[in-house]
Amino acid sequence: MIRAFGYAAQDATTPLAPFTFERREPRESDVEIDILYCGVCHSDLHTVRSEWSGTLYPCLPGHEIVGRVTRVGSGVQKFKPGDLVGVGCIVDSCRTCNSCRDGLEQYCEVGFTGTYNGPEQGTGANTYGGYSNVIVVDASFVLRIPDGLDPAAAAPLLCAGITTYSPLRRWRVQRGQKVGIVGLGGLGHMAVKIARAMGAHVVLFTTSPNKREDALALGAHEVVVSRDKEAMAAQRNSFDFILDTVAAPHDLDSYLVLLARDGAMVLVGAPAEPHPATTVFNLIMKRRQLAGSLIGGIAETQEMLDFCAQNGITAEIEMIPIQSINQAYERMLRSDVKYRFVIDMASLKQEAAA
Structure with missing residues (x-):
C-alpha cells in the first residue's frame, strides 16, 4: 500500500x-x-x-x-x-x-x-x-x-469545464446562434468562454450589475441584469439555447420565455432546494425544452x-x-x-x- x-x-x-x-x-x-x-x-x-x-x-x-x-x-x-x-x-x-x-x-x-x-x-x-x-x-x-x-x-x-462544455456540445451550439448564460461563477465564467469559442452570440444574465465588466472581458457580447424587467422583456423569444449555472432556487419561467421556438434551456446548477414550479404553457406554446445535464x-x-x-x-x-x-x-x-x-x-x- x-x-x-x-x-x-x-x-x-x-x-x-x-x-x-x-x-x-x-x-x-x-x-x-x-x-x-x-x-x-x-x-x-x-x-x-x-x-x-x-x-x-x-x-x-x-x-x-x-x-x-x-x-x-x-x-x-x-x-x-x-x-x-x-x-x-x-x-x-x-x-x-x-x-x-x-x-x-x-x-x-x-x-x-x-x-x-x-x-x-x-x-x-x-x-x-x-x-x-x-x-x-x-x-x-x-x-x-x-x-x-x-x-x-x-x-x-x-469539472467546471466539462459541466458546461457537455450541454453546449450536446445541443449543438454553433456560430450564429444566440446563447444565454445564467450566472457568472465557477461554472458560468467557463460557459461564457466556451460558448464564445463555439461562435455563438453570448448574453450573460446576472443579478449583479457589477459583474458586467468581467463578463464582457471573459467574452460575453451582452450583459443583462435579470432584475431589470424591461431589459429582460427586450430579450423575449430570441434565444436558441440558455445554460443555467445557478445553484440556488430561482424563477425558471423568467428565462424560458426568452427562448425562441424550439429553443432549449439546460440546468447544470444543483440547488439544495427545488426551483419554483414552471408554467407548462411557457414550454408547450413554443415547443421549448427544459433539460438537465451532468458533467x-x-x-x-x-x-x-x-x-x-x-x-x-x-x-x-x-x-x-x-x-x-x-x-x-x-x-x-x-x-x-x-x-x-x-x-x-x-x-x-x-x-x-x-
Whole structure:
C-alpha cells in the first residue's frame, strides 16, 4: 500500500484537517499520479457538509486533479512516467451498461464511482479525492492534459469545464446562434468562454450589475441584469439555447420565455432546494425544452480539454495553499472568488515534510 496524506473532514460539522491514509499499489491497468494542483468545486463543500445525501466519512474531496504520472501498471500503454495528466469526477463505472458503452459513464446505470465519496465498484468502499499528494486511478479514467494549457488553470476544466462544455456540445451550439448564460461563477465564467469559442452570440444574465465588466472581458457580447424587467422583456423569444449555472432556487419561467421556438434551456446548477414550479404553457406554446445535464463522459472530457487547448481557454483562478481550504469554503459561500480556487499541492508536501 502507498502511504498518502491530505485534508479530510471527519463529519459534517468539523473543518477539513490533515489526514493520513493508504492508496492501493498500482494494478495492471492503473496509473499512479503525483498531484500538483486540485481545483475546489462548490460540490466539495456540499458533500463535506452533508448538504447532499450520502456523504461517507472521512470525506477527502477534490475532483479537479492535475499531476504527473509516476508509475504505470504493466498493461498501460497510453501513459508513461512524466506525463502531465488529469483526473475528473469519475474514476470507475460498470463499463457494460448502455450508457457506459455509449461513452457516457456519468450516466452509468449501476452508478459511477466518484473520485471521492465512492463507493467503489464491487466493494462499496469509500474513495478519497484530490486534496492529497497522490492518487491511483485506472488508466481508462485518466485524461491527457494537452500542451499549452497552464496546469493549475486547467484543473477546473475537469469539472467546471466539462459541466458546461457537455450541454453546449450536446445541443449543438454553433456560430450564429444566440446563447444565454445564467450566472457568472465557477461554472458560468467557463460557459461564457466556451460558448464564445463555439461562435455563438453570448448574453450573460446576472443579478449583479457589477459583474458586467468581467463578463464582457471573459467574452460575453451582452450583459443583462435579470432584475431589470424591461431589459429582460427586450430579450423575449430570441434565444436558441440558455445554460443555467445557478445553484440556488430561482424563477425558471423568467428565462424560458426568452427562448425562441424550439429553443432549449439546460440546468447544470444543483440547488439544495427545488426551483419554483414552471408554467407548462411557457414550454408547450413554443415547443421549448427544459433539460438537465451532468458533467461528461471520459471521451467527451478529453475532447473538451483538446478544444480548450486549441482555443486558449482555461479557468480564472486564485491559487491557495491547502492550509487555507476552510477559509476558501467560507469565501465560496460569499461568492468571494474570481472564479475558482485551485490548491497548490506543494503546500501539502511542505507540511508533510515539516
